[in-house]
Amino acid sequence: MNNYNEVSVLLEKLCSAKGVSGAENKAAQVASELLSKYMSVKIDPLGSVTGTMGEGDTHILLDAHLDQIGLIVTAVDEDGFLKVAKCGGADIRVLAAAEVTVHGKEDIFGIITSTPPHLSKPEDSNKAKGFDEIAVDIGMKREDALKIVSPGDRITFNGSFSKLLGSRVASPSIDDRAGVAAILRCLEMLEGKELNCRISVLFSVQEETGGSGAQTGAFSADADEAIAVDVSFATAPGISSEKYASLGGGTMIGFGPSLDYDMSRRLSEIAEKKNIPNQSEVMGGKTGTNCDEIQISGKGVKTALLSIPLRNMHTAVEVCDLEDIENTAKLMAEYIIERGCSDA
Amino acid sequence: MLEMIKELCTLSGISGRENVVRDYIIEKIKDYAEYSIDPLGNLIVFKKGKNPAKNKVMLDAHMDEVGMMITAITSEGFLRFVKVGGIDSRVMLGRTVKVGDKGISGVVGIKPVHLVEKGQDADIPKADDLYIDIGAKSKEEAAEYIRLGDAAWFDSDFVEFGDGFIKAKALDDRAGCAILIELIRSELEYDTWFSFSVQEEIGTRGAQTSAFTIAPDYAIAVETTTAADISGVKDDKRVCICGEGGAVSFMDRRTIYSRELFDKAFEVAKERNIRCQPKTVVAGGNNAGAIHKSRGGVKTLTVSVPCRYLHSPGCVIKYSDAVESLKLIGAMAEEFAKW
Numbered sequence: 001m002n003n004y005n006e007v008s009v010l011l012e013k014l015c016s017a018k019g020v021s022g023a024e025n026k027a028a029q030v031a032s033e034l035l036s037k038y039m040s041v042k043i044d045p046l047g048s049v050t051g052t053m054g055e056g057d058t059h060i061l062l063d064a065h066l067d068q069i070g071l072i073v074t075a076v077d078e079d080g081f082l083k084v085a086k087c088g089g090a091d092i093r094v095l096a097a098a099e100v101t102v103h104g105k106e107d108i109f110g111i112i113t114s115t116p117p118h119l120s121k122p123e124d125s126n127k128a129k130g131f132d133e134i135a136v137d138i139g140m141k142r143e144d145a146l147k148i149v150s151p152g153d154r155i156t157f158n159g160s161f162s163k164l165l166g167s168r169v170a171s172p173s174i175d176d177r178a179g180v181a182a183i184l185r186c187l188e189m190l191e192g193k194e195l196n197c198r199i200s201v202l203f204s205v206q207e208e209t210g211g212s213g214a215q216t217g218a219f220s221a222d223a224d225e226a227i228a229v230d231v232s233f234a235t236a237p238g239i240s241s242e243k244y245a246s247l248g249g250g251t252m253i254g255f256g257p258s259l260d261y262d263m264s265r266r267l268s269e270i271a272e273k274k275n276i277p278n279q280s281e282v283m284g285g286k287t288g289t290n291c292d293e294i295q296i297s298g299k300g301v302k303t304a305l306l307s308i309p310l311r312n313m314h315t316a317v318e319v320c321d322l323e324d325i326e327n328t329a330k331l332m333a334e335y336i337i338e339r340g341c342s343d344a
Numbered sequence: 345m346l347e348m349i350k351e352l353c354t355l356s357g358i359s360g361r362e363n364v365v366r367d368y369i370i371e372k373i374k375d376y377a378e379y380s381i382d383p384l385g386n387l388i389v390f391k392k393g394k395n396p397a398k399n400k401v402m403l404d405a406h407m408d409e410v411g412m413m414i415t416a417i418t419s420e421g422f423l424r425f426v427k428v429g430g431i432d433s434r435v436m437l438g439r440t441v442k443v444g445d446k447g448i449s450g451v452v453g454i455k456p457v458h459l460v461e462k463g464q465d466a467d468i469p470k471a472d473d474l475y476i477d478i479g480a481k482s483k484e485e486a487a488e489y490i491r492l493g494d495a496a497w498f499d500s501d502f503v504e505f506g507d508g509f510i511k512a513k514a515l516d517d518r519a520g521c522a523i524l525i526e527l528i529r530s531e532l533e534y535d536t537w538f539s540f541s542v543q544e545e546i547g548t549r550g551a552q553t554s555a556f557t558i559a560p561d562y563a564i565a566v567e568t569t570t571a572a573d574i575s576g577v578k579d580d581k582r583v584c585i586c587g588e589g590g591a592v593s594f595m596d597r598r599t600i601y602s603r604e605l606f607d608k609a610f611e612v613a614k615e616r617n618i619r620c621q622p623k624t625v626v627a628g629g630n631n632a633g634a635i636h637k638s639r640g641g642v643k644t645l646t647v648s649v650p651c652r653y654l655h656s657p658g659c660v661i662k663y664s665d666a667v668e669s670l671k672l673i674g675a676m677a678e679e680f681a682k683w
Contacts, residue, residue, distance in 0.1 A: 081575035091457040092466055094438035097656035099500075099511070109505035111658045114435055116570040118627035119581055125432050128466040135575035137652065137660065139506015162440055162449045162499075164479025165489065170440065170451045236453050237422055237475050244459075248481060288458075311477065313458065315438035317451035319477060 004167045004322035007185055010034070011169065011325065012161045014177035018103065020070030020154035021088050021209040022047075027066050031180055031203045038187040039201065044220060048213045049203040052221070056197035058339050061223035061301070062186065062332065063214055063290050064179030064230065065207030068172065069314050071136075071155040073102070080142040081113065081135035082149060088208030093128040094315045099158040100136060104149040109158075110136040159316035167322040168247070174318040176207065178308045178325050179229035185329035186336070195340035198223075207290055214290035218297035225263060225302045225339075227332055230289040231320070232281055232307035245309040248321035250277030251328035254305030258286055258295055263304035267335055276331045277323075281307055306331065345526050345670065346663055348372070349502075349510070352518035356442065356497040358411030358428045359543045365407040369521060369540055373528045377538075386554040387540035389528060397534040397681035402560035402642075403527065403673065404551055404631050405520030405567070406544030409513065410655050412496040414443065414476075417487055421480030423450065424472075425496060429545030433468050435656035441476055444494035450478040498657035508663050509586070515659035517544065519649045520566040523670045527677070534681035544631055548598070551631035555638035562605075562680035563644045565632040566673055568661065569593075569623055571650035581625065584650040586662040589619030590669030593646040595626045598633025605645045605680075612675050619668045623648065643680075647673050 013034075019027025024047050032041045032049045039051035049066065069088030076082055082102065096114035101107050113135050115124070136155065138145060159172040180203055187201070200221040204213030207230075218226060233239065234247040245252050253267050271278040286292045287305055295303040306328050311319040357365035366387050370379060377391040387407070410429030417423055423443065437454045453475055457465050476496060480486035500513035512518075524538050537558045541550035555563065573585040584591035592609045594601055606622075613620045623646075636644040649669050652660040 077575050079573075079575060083575075089457065091438070091454070093434070093454060093457065093468060096432070096434040097653045097658045098438070099503075099658050109503050109511070111511060111653065111660060113574045113576075114432070114653050114656060116572045116583070116654065117430070117432070118570060118583065118625055119572060119577065125434060126468050128434060128468060130466070133576060137506075137574060139509035139660070139662075141507065144507065159440065160499075162451070164449055164451075164477070165485065166479055166481065168479030170449070170477075170479075233456055233459060235420075236455070236477065237418065237420070238455050238469075238473065239459065312438060312451065312453050313456035315454060317438050317440055317453070319451060319453070319479070 004326055007181055007322050007325050010184060011177060011181045014180055015161055015171045015173050018156045019067055020156060021067040021206045023154045024066045024205045031066055034184050035201060044217060046213050046216055047205045048217045050217060052198065052200040054195050054198045056340060058197040059223040060197060060336060060339060061200045061202060061218060061221045061226040062183045063202040063204055063226060063228040063294060064183050065176045065290055066203045067205050067208050069208050073149055073151050073153045075151060076142055076145050076149060077135060078142055080140045080145040081137055083135055084155060085131055087154060089314055091314045095134060100155045101158055102138060102149055102153060102155050104153045106148060108138055108148060110138040113137055157316040168319060169322060170317045170319045172316040174310060174320050175231045175313055178231055178320050182229050182325050182328040185326065186332040189329060189333040190336060193337060197340040199336060204290060211290055211293035215293035215297050218294040218301060222298055223301055226294045227304045227306060228290045228294060229306050229328060231310035234309035234311045236311050245279050245281065247309045247311060248323055249279050251324060251331050252279050252281040252307035252309060254281050254283060254287060254307060256283035256287060259291060259305055260302035263302055267304055267331060270334050270338060271331050274334050276327050345522050345666065348522045348525060349519055352521055353502055353512035353514045357407055357409055358495045358497055359408040359546045361495045362407040362542045369525060372525050376529050382553060382557055384550050384553050385542040386550045388554055388557060389538040391528050391532055391536050393532040393534040393536060395534050399561040399681055399683055400537060401677050401680045402537045402539060402558045402563045403524055403677060404539045404541055404563060404565050404635060405524045406517045406541045406631060407521060408542055408545050410545050414490055414492055414494045414496060417483050417490060419483050421482045421486040423476040423478065423490060425476060431655050433471055433474060436474065439657055440499040441496050442499050443476060443478060443496040444490055448478050448489050450476040453477045500657040509660055510663055511658050511660050513657050513659060515651055515661050516568040516654050519568050519661060519666050523566050523666065523673060526670055527674055533678050536677055541631055548631050548634040552634040555635040555642065559639055560642055563635045563642050564673055564676055565630050565635060565644065565646040567630045567646055567648040568651035568654065569628055569648035570654050571652045574652060583625045584621055584623050586650050586665060588621040589665055590647040590672050591621055591623040591650055593623045596629050597627065598629030599636055601645060602643045605643055608679060609645060609676055612679055613672055616675055618671045620672050645676060
C-alpha cells in the first residue's frame with residue numbers, strides 16, 4: 001500500500017504553520033518557501049503568496065487558501081481571562097475546554113473556559129455556550145496578561161497531526177492546507193515536463209472571512225482559467241451519502257452554474273481517461289469557495305473547483321485521506337499537461 | 345512531585361482498567377512500604393512510621409479517570425461508545441482520543457456546522473449519537489484493531505503555563521495519587537495506611553472495599569475538586585480558588601463531614617503556616633462518601649486540589665496548591681494518628 005509519505009510530510013509542515021485570517025504571515029512564510037522550489041515568489045499587498053512560471057497562449061491560475069479559522073482577542077477581563085470573538089467560521093460546539101495558542105508578543109498556551117456542572121442545569125449540557133459566556137484562560141493575572149496579549153491578537157486551536165488508519169490523518173487547518181499541498185504536489189508532478197502554457201499559483205489570504213485574497217490575487221494574475229482547490233464535506237454518521245462525498249473516494253469535481261462547464265467536463269473526462277478516482281460535487285448556486293471571487297475578478301475568469309473530502313470541518317480534528325490530495329494533484333497536473341499540449 | 349504528576353497523567357486508566365496506573369505506583373513505593381492488591385484491584389499500602397499510631401489512619405486517592413468504552417462498530421467502521429464517569433459531551437466533541445491496548449488514534453467527530461440547520465448551531469448532539477473515527481473504511485477494518493469493551497481515553501499532553509499552572513488529563517485524581525506517593529516515600533511520624541482506589545468515577549466502589557479491609561479510625565480523601573474561579577463566575581459560586589491551597593470540605597453530595605475534623609484542619613493549617621481554604625459550594629462527591637460509612641463509621645476529612653475544567657481533557661491546577669495540600673494532608677494524618 002502506498003503510504004503517501006511525501007504528501008503526508010508536506011501537509012504536516014503546512015498544518016503546523018499557523019495563520020488565522022488576516023494574520024497569515026507564518027503560514028505564508030512556509031508556503032512561499034515550498035513554492036519557491038518551482039517559481040519565483042512574491043507576497044502581494046494583502047499577504048497572499050503568488051508565483052508564476054512558463055509561457056504560452058493559455059494562462060492557468062491554481063488557487064488554494066492559506067488562512068485557517070480561529071479566534072480573535074477582543075479584551076482582557078479583570079481576572080486576566082481573554083474575551084474573544086470568531087475570526088472565520090469557528091464552531092462554538094467544540095469550544096468548551098478546547099486548548100488553544102494565543103499568538104501575542106509570544107505564543108502562549110490557553111484553554112477555553114467550560115462551565116462546571118454545579119453551575120449548569122442538566123438541560124444546559126445540550127447547548128453550547130456563546131462567546132459572551134466563555135473566555136480563554138491563560139493562567140495569568142490581568143497585568144501580566146497585558147504584557148503579552150493585546151486585542152486583535154489571533155488564537156488558533158491546538159491539535160496534533162495524528163495518523164489514523166490507512167492513509168487518513170487528523171489535524172487542525174487541513175482546510176485548506178490540503179489544497180496548498182495538492183498544488184505543490186501538482187507542481188512537483190509537472191517538473192521536467194515541456195509545457196506550452198503559463199501557470200500562476202495563488203495561496204490566498206482571508207478566504208474564511210470573505211475571499212478578499214482570492215479577489216485581489218486573481219485580478220493581479222489576470223489568468224484565462226483558474227482551478228481553485230478547497231475542501232468539502234465528506235460523509236460521516238448523520239451526514240447523507242447521497243449529498244456528500246466519500247472520504248477516500250477521490251477528488252471532487254465541482255459542477256454548478258458559476259463554474260465553467262467545459263472545464264468541469266474536461267476535468268471529468270481526463271480523470272476517467274487517466275483512471276484518477278473522482279466524484280462529482282454539484283452546487284446549485286455559488287460554491288462558497290474562492291471560485292466565487294475568482295470568476296468575477298477583472299474581466300472574468302473561467303473557473304473550476306476541485307475539492308478534497310473532509311470530515312469535521314472547522315474543528316481541530318479535521319480528517320482527510322492523503323490519497324484524495326494526491327489524486328487532486330494528479331488530476332490538476334494531467335489537466336495542465338493536456339491544456340499545454342493542445343495549445344502547442 | 346511535579347514530574348510524578350506529569351508521568352501519572354500521561355498513563356491511561358479509566359475506571360475498571362487502572363492496572364497501568366497501579367503498576368506505576370507500585371514501582372514508586374515498593375522500596376518504602378508493604379503493599380497488597382485486593383480483589384477489586386485497589387492498591388493497599390502500609391507504611392511503617394517512627395512510632396506506632398494510637399489511631400489507625402487511612403489516606404485515599406483514586407487511580408481511575410473518566411473516559412470511554414467501545415460498545416459497537418458501525419457498518420461504516422465508526423466506533424460507538426459509552427461514557428465511563430461523568431463527562432459533559434461538550435468537552436468531547438472534536439477531540440483526539442486513544443483507543444484500546446494499542447492506543448489507536450481516533451477523533452470524536454461532529455457534523456460540520458455548515459450542514460446544521462439554522463437555529464441549531466449551538467445544539468450538542470445526543471450522547472448516543474457520538475462516535476469515534478479511527479479512519480477505518482469498513483467494520484472489518486476497524487475490527488482488526490478494536491474489540492468491544494476496549495477503553496478509550498483523551499489524548500492530552502502535559503503543559504505548564506501561565507503563573508504556575510499545569511494542564512493535563514486525569515489530574516482528577518492523579519494529583520492525589522502523587523501526593524500519597526510523596527508521603528509514602530517520605531519519613532512518617534506514625535504508621536499509616538494508604539488506599540489507591542479503583543472505580544471512584546462510577547460510584548466510589550473501590551474505596552468501599554478498601555476501607556472495609558483497612559478498617560481505619562480516621563480517613564482523609566485526597567482529591568481534586570471543581571475550581572470555578574473563572575471569567576464570569578461570581579465569588580459565591582466559585583467553590584474554591586486556584587492558588588489558595590487545598591480545599592477542605594464541610595459537605596458535599598455524598599458526605600456531611602465531621603465538623604471537628606474540618607475545624608481542626610484550619611487550626612493545624614494556621615499553626616503550621618499552610619495555605620488552605622474551605623470548599624464553599626455543596627457539590628460533587630468523592631470516596632469520603634463510601635469511607636465514612638464503612639463498618640461502624642469512620643471520621644473522614646477531604647482535602648482537594650482545586651481543579652478547573654474537571655472531567656475534561658484539559659484539567660487545570662496550580663502546582664502550588666498540590667504542594668500546600670501535601671503539607672496539610674501530612675500534618676492532618678499525624679494529628680489523627682495521635683488524636
